[in-house]
Amino acid sequence: MGTNSNTLVKLKNAGYQQNDKWLVKGVSLEVEKGKIVTLIGPNGSGKSTTAKIALGIYKKFDGEVEKYTNKIGYVPQKVSIDWTLPLRVRDFMVLTESLKEEAIDEALSLTGVVHLKHKNLGNLSGGEFQRVLLARAISKKPELLVLDEPVQGVDFTGEIALYELIKKISEELNCGILLISHDLHTVMSATDHVVCLNGHVCCSGSPSDVAKNNEYKALFGEKAAQTLSIYEHKHDHVHSHEGEIKKN
Amino acid sequence: MFDDFFIRALVAGIGVAFVTGPLGCFVIWRRLSYFGDTLSHSALLGVTMAYSFEFNIAISVFIISSVIALILIQLQKKTNLPGDALLGLLAHSSLAVGLVVIGFLTFIRFDIMGLLFGDILAVTVNDLIIIWAGGALILLVLKLIWKPLFASTVNYELAEAEGLNPDRAKAIFTILMAAIIAISIKMVGLLLITGMLIIPAAMARNISDNPQKMVLFSIIGGLLSVVIGLFSSLEFNTASGPSIITAALVLFILSLLKIKQSIQLKN
Numbered sequence: 001m002g003t004n005s006n007t008l009v010k011l012k013n014a015g016y017q018q019n020d021k022w023l024v025k026g027v028s029l030e031v032e033k034g035k036i037v038t039l040i041g042p043n044g045s046g047k048s049t050t051a052k053i054a055l056g057i058y059k060k061f062d063g064e065v066e067k068y069t070n071k072i073g074y075v076p077q078k079v080s081i082d083w084t085l086p087l088r089v090r091d092f093m094v095l096t097e098s099l100k101e102e103a104i105d106e107a108l109s110l111t112g113v114v115h116l117k118h119k120n121l122g123n124l125s126g127g128e129f130q131r132v133l134l135a136r137a138i139s140k141k142p143e144l145l146v147l148d149e150p151v152q153g154v155d156f157t158g159e160i161a162l163y164e165l166i167k168k169i170s171e172e173l174n175c176g177i178l179l180i181s182h183d184l185h186t187v188m189s190a191t192d193h194v195v196c197l198n199g200h201v202c203c204s205g206s207p208s209d210v211a212k213n214n215e216y217k218a219l220f221g222e223k224a225a226q227t228l229s230i231y232e233h234k235h236d237h238v239h240s241h242e243g244e245i246k247k248n
Numbered sequence: 249m250f251d252d253f254f255i256r257a258l259v260a261g262i263g264v265a266f267v268t269g270p271l272g273c274f275v276i277w278r279r280l281s282y283f284g285d286t287l288s289h290s291a292l293l294g295v296t297m298a299y300s301f302e303f304n305i306a307i308s309v310f311i312i313s314s315v316i317a318l319i320l321i322q323l324q325k326k327t328n329l330p331g332d333a334l335l336g337l338l339a340h341s342s343l344a345v346g347l348v349v350i351g352f353l354t355f356i357r358f359d360i361m362g363l364l365f366g367d368i369l370a371v372t373v374n375d376l377i378i379i380w381a382g383g384a385l386i387l388l389v390l391k392l393i394w395k396p397l398f399a400s401t402v403n404y405e406l407a408e409a410e411g412l413n414p415d416r417a418k419a420i421f422t423i424l425m426a427a428i429i430a431i432s433i434k435m436v437g438l439l440l441i442t443g444m445l446i447i448p449a450a451m452a453r454n455i456s457d458n459p460q461k462m463v464l465f466s467i468i469g470g471l472l473s474v475v476i477g478l479f480s481s482l483e484f485n486t487a488s489g490p491s492i493i494t495a496a497l498v499l500f501i502l503s504l505l506k507i508k509q510s511i512q513l514k515n
Contacts, residue, residue, distance in 0.1 A: 056411075074410055076405050085277045085401065091459055
């Protein structure tokens with residue numbers, strides 16, 4: 001992995017330990033402009049930790065992190081907001097960067113929640129809040145987006161639409177995206193590179209071309225998710241349009 | 249016009265209210281009520297230092313409060329004691345040490361009641377300058393760190409990830425807390441300063457749906473408390489601090505009526 005001018009963030013053998021226990025160890029990955037890198041793995045495998053190392057939230061990490069941008073949009077996995085603070089969606093949108101009214105509206109429209117602009121953040125449902133979080137992250141037109149389970153709590157059709165949106169954003173803004181998901185199946189059509197974690201990097205590589213095929217997804221949805229999201233990513237076969245399996 | 253002690257007290261109180269309004273909102277949002285208490289209790293030690301070394305009270309209190317805040321941060325890192333225990337430890341020990349030191353300063357006549365609860369007679373033209381210049385400086389700094397401080401109050405990790413340096417904002421805010429206590433100690437007294445920070449902001453929370461509104465109402469509430477409190481202090485010959493805080497409490501109770509109303513509207 002040589003560093004080039006498109007690199008936004010690069011982890012070299014990064015790790016983090018808490019109370020003498022390694023949460024994640026030996027992670028190397030690189031996010032480039034216009035590319036989507038997806039981290040998958042089971043609970044507790046160090047996905048969020050890896051993201052936090054890359055973002056600089058954890059400061060005492062092992063290994064090296066090179067960051068080439070400060071324009072970052074972040075959707076954390078867990079956001080606990082204290083409701084002693086009166087906060088409308090609109091106030092939340094301008095939290096880290098001042099935005100014009102049109103920019104706020106545009107971002108909220110993209111994720112389908114512009115009607116919630118003047119609502120109190122505490123009154124939103126989980127899915128609505130998730131859409132607001134995503135809108136906030138993209139509204140500042142970042143160079144690097146870090147999305148930690150960005151569609152949790154969103155209904156299934158909304159989930160697909162949001163992943164399409166994420167793909168579109170990465171193309172339009174030419175920004176790099178570090179995406180965390182426990183479900184590769186729904187994200188794989190958007191992903192350029194997959195890193196599979198389980199305390200360390202189990203394997204990494206590009207999801208198979210065939211996985212992008214819609215018919216394939218319709219026919220072998222579940223099975224595809226299983227074969228791709230479990231840790232053996234060595235594909236010894238491809239699937240044709242008709243759904244047949246061909247050995248490599 | 250500043251010859252009259254009452255005018256001086258009023259001008260001083262108004263200056264204080266402009267600063268406690270926005271700072272008080274952050275005290276509530278960041279759950280720092282007891283932190284404010286600890287700093288203001290330690291202010292007594294600052295006052296005795298000022299008398300011992302014939303130093304300006306506000307500056308002396310500011311220095312001691314900042315030192316106590318730094319000690320607190322160190323203790324939080326180095327010990328396993330919970331935060332509230334550390335706050336109590338520092339608050340009461342610095343208050344006790346301050347009172348013990350007063351016992352030794354037999355050559356000075358102390359108005360302890362005035363120190364604890366505020367004394368409008370004590371406000372000098374010099375104090376006015378400190379309150380208004382210091383207050384303006386506090387507000388200016390708060391405006392400069394507003395974005396990182398507010399963002400990290402909402403969510404620390406978002407602020408950190410998006411490059412706002414929340415740790416620096418937090419450290420600066422701690423110093424601003426020491427500063428507001430230093431400039432308002434004569435008006436409100438060290439036992440009641442936290443009340444001036446919290447009560448108008450709490451009243452504002454009851455009637456606000458966004459942060460800007462809350463800050464605005466908090467300032468207005470503080471100003472009203474000062475004006476009403478000082479006039480009644482003059483009228484009933486009560487200490488200025490308790491009178492101001494009582495006025496703030498009345499405003500808070502009135503704001504509860506508004507909550508009750510809006511709940512009824514919703515039903």
